[in-house]
Amino acid sequence: MEKERIKEFAGKVMSDLSGGMAAGLAYVGAQTGLFQTLSGQGPMSMEHIIEKSGLQPRYVEEWLKGMVCAEYLQYDMDNETFELPDELGFLLASEGTDHYMGGLLHSLPMMLSVAPRVSDAFINGGGVPFEDYGQDGILAIDLMNRGLYEQRFVSYWLKSMPTVYEKLTAGGRVLDFGCGTGHAALTMAGAFAKSQFIGLDIDPASIEQACKNARDAGLTDNLNFVQGTFSDLEPGQQFDLITTCDCIHDLTDPVGVLKKLCELLSSDGTLFIIEPKVADSLTENINPIGALYYGMSVFHCMTQSLAAGGPGLGTCLGPSGMQSLVKQAGFNSFEVLELKSQMTLFYAVRH
Numbered sequence: 001m002e003k004e005r006i007k008e009f010a011g012k013v014m015s016d017l018s019g020g021m022a023a024g025l026a027y028v029g030a031q032t033g034l035f036q037t038l039s040g041q042g043p044m045s046m047e048h049i050i051e052k053s054g055l056q057p058r059y060v061e062e063w064l065k066g067m068v069c070a071e072y073l074q075y076d077m078d079n080e081t082f083e084l085p086d087e088l089g090f091l092l093a094s095e096g097t098d099h100y101m102g103g104l105l106h107s108l109p110m111m112l113s114v115a116p117r118v119s120d121a122f123i124n125g126g127g128v129p130f131e132d133y134g135q136d137g138i139l140a141i142d143l144m145n146r147g148l149y150e151q152r153f154v155s156y157w158l159k160s161m162p163t164v165y166e167k168l169t170a171g172g173r174v175l176d177f178g179c180g181t182g183h184a185a186l187t188m189a190g191a192f193a194k195s196q197f198i199g200l201d202i203d204p205a206s207i208e209q210a211c212k213n214a215r216d217a218g219l220t221d222n223l224n225f226v227q228g229t230f231s232d233l234e235p236g237q238q239f240d241l242i243t244t245c246d247c248i249h250d251l252t253d254p255v256g257v258l259k260k261l262c263e264l265l266s267s268d269g270t271l272f273i274i275e276p277k278v279a280d281s282l283t284e285n286i287n288p289i290g291a292l293y294y295g296m297s298v299f300h301c302m303t304q305s306l307a308a309g310g311p312g313l314g315t316c317l318g319p320s321g322m323q324s325l326v327k328q329a330g331f332n333s334f335e336v337l338e339l340k341s342q343m344t345l346f347y348a349v350r351h
């Protein structure tokens, strides 16, 4: 063993531990509104922050000091003020935008809360069922995706497929499979009044939230959320577009589902698949996003599939894995779309 390398690795472990705590503190900042309190305000005294936040003074004090040490906040020693840099406010005090990173922060405690059960599953098998992540799991997925879907789904992602976009403008039929809390379907239904949309999800709590979102948005004429499986859809339907976002890698029977989607897709229709952005080769994934996604896989995606007796494909399926699944399901055309995104891959699949 080399002494220098031991020192280096000790530094790395310490920095990872410190990063974990920084992410936990940042989660609290997003969750309690502290980033909102600080955002765009310039330097603020601790007393002012405590008063404006309406939170418990001792907690806020310790959080502010921790966030200074983690270099999220700037501290002016002479004036004893704390400041959130505007650029960080752009990322953390911006819920509902496509640049909001608070959803990712929200996912961390939700996933790590099941770490003891996941460790147990390494020994005894099984996993943690999707529903055991509770409302917090649903909220984290919602927070991670909503802003992206609202701001990019139609105006960028669908627009990159002109025939799909024209069809929906003229009036088509769309299924969002595994719709979760419904933001992809809601965004599309709001943009294409002449098209009809169905969101299908097996999880009752997600569908309940999706229905509430639709009512709140006044989008009930051309959008219907269905809780259940394919047998809960009206028989004999065909869809011009089927979307499935952040979902295929989670499934207990991915090929079976894709086969059914193949049957439901009209002869000139498109299956639009969104998945986490990872490369096929492990060595290309040696970066922070690769580490994040493999963690998400172990603490959520793979584990909830294995819990339900599925194959546990996991978050890092990658383009080759997806291509193989759609071929097995009977699709002949598989295209990786050239859309800009740091964390997401897009596929257009056709008969």
Ligand SMILES: C[S@@+](CC[C@H](N)C(=O)[O-])C[C@H]1O[C@@H](n2cnc3c(N)ncnc32)[C@H](O)[C@@H]1O
Pocket (backbone or CB within 6 Å): 130, 141, 142, 145, 177, 178, 179, 180, 181, 182, 200, 201, 202, 203, 206, 228, 229, 244, 245, 246, 247, 250, 251, 252, 257
């Ligand atoms: C990671 S979430 C993604 C939700 C939503 N599409 C989004 O992008 O925010 C995966 C979703 O797939 C749903 N799901 C898993 N298996 C399913 C199945 N067999 N049929 C329908 N939905 C399913 C889950 O309930 C969950 O809401």
